[in-house]
Amino acid sequence: MARTSPAPELVVPPLTPFDADLRVDRAALTAHIDYVVEHCGATMLVAAGVETQEYHYLAFEERKALIRHTVEALSGRLPFVVGVSHPSFRTAVELAQLAESLGAAAIQLLVPLRPFGGAPSTAELVRYIELIAKETRLPIMLYLNAGPGADLSPDATVELAKLEPVRYLKESSRDLSRVGRLIEQIDKSGHAQYLTTAQMLLISLQLGGSGATMPAPVAELGGKIIRAYSTGDVREAARLQSQLSLFPARWMHRGLGPTMKAALAALGRGIGDPYPPFGTVTADEVAQLAAHLKTTDLTHVGSEHA
Template identity: 35%
Template sequence: MSEVFNGVIAPVVTPFDSQGELAVETIADSVEFTLECGCHGIVAAGTGVQETATLTPAERKTVITETIKAVDGRTRVMAGVSYPAQPVVNDLIEHAENEGADGVLAMPPWGVPPSRKANIRYYKHIADQTDLPVLVYNNPAVTVDMAKETILEIAKIDGIDYIKESSRDWDKLAWEFERIQHAGHAEMLSTMDVLLPTLMTGGKGIVISAPLTVPSMQIYEAYEAGDLNTAVELQRTFGTFPPDEADAGLTAVCKAATELAGVDVGPPRQPYDAIGETGREAIDEWMDEMGIPRM
């Protein structure tokens, strides 16, 4: 198993201008904010928070290229290659390799829900297409919630190195840790709500966007240093974020926070909702309390 993408892996928020077009010139600023918040690796155009499903394949390629260029070797970059059409997946994998990505990430296809067999076939194809580390990203918010038995079968495929479980279902996570992580099939990552129990159960980290990477890094470092009391106190942070006033979803929250930090990433791409003024004020207050960097 690869350990290239252990720790806190941060998807970079995708910027759009006032017309909803990809703001290419702001991608580097979004990367800088993400790096300033701290992480062990970066994701380009691959997750739900990054609005991946709203991007065209050409836009995905641009984001991958500009992200790798902006990172400039300071950390590892994983490129998103998910798509409901296999030829586009192939094209994205080839582009990621040519641009120098260190790994690829794939959610299940979105749109028509794929069957169990289709998902297994999809991930086997991706693993066969590249020698880069592959992260399987189970994200029920964007596509199907794959059953744990399906994820286990996928984890057994040669070339599958990581599983990111976003469901927040602890029974499911515990089952997967035993049969995937501890059985030696793939490294397990989860999300912010269950970061500390993930580490305590042998998981290797999380995938989460800035500024949530700030407390995530603190939890990870406290746990690695054996300071469980501090890690527990920091884990409670996620009980207060997102604030109750910010109820438009994690994408909108992370974009609002990035803007409040000084990076003009714009609101979520239409037709999705942005955070209102009351929510932005609550996010800003949380950022001050947590010492989130301002650009």
């Protein structure tokens, strides 16, 4: 039986290509966005919103330019979300107002650490969100990623998700007990749409979650999983989900962004290397990754399925 609830969301953050001078390569960015739109089944794009997009290496004006370039390359084909994360709520507001001017569907906001150290209280985070929300009409996609952002308890997470401006909650824990609880208390309770990671996609859909956020090329598999699940073919969805058991996990010690860029190159869709010096994937790892990708349903440029 086909799914009768709203179609799951697949929110894709296009990776950022850099040229030899470490400036954003606009031509490569446009080609990458074309791939995301045409082959990954994305329902929304994120402009400069997650750490994998390497926006944090850019000066503030360059970050705003990346947002504009992304929107220009998308050319109205899909709704988009703009990342506004910053320790200063005033800077986040400036980015949110840029997002409004560009026609964004929402803003994405990382739940922050305290800049001076120590875990933020729930009250501090509520105030942070409220200070931003009162200066924009756009709904918020709240982003939980412990490490670059705060590590919240489930209770604190639910409290933030209940805030009126929060319409989506993207959470990166990959902890099934936590994921199940948050789906029950947030998504199924009507507070916000819960979005998970690639590794948790199928089980999250089965538990009642609303979809996932993931970069390409993993997003190509994510799109296939969602299509199979939405048409009632759970066996096919499970077959595809199993392809995310080793990829990208086997190479994640290099980081998600570097692994995704190496995978894109192996598929003939290369957009260059990660911003130096972090995240270098060795030649042996590239060869292993390329061999593994041949066993997946990802389309290689030039293959009979491309």
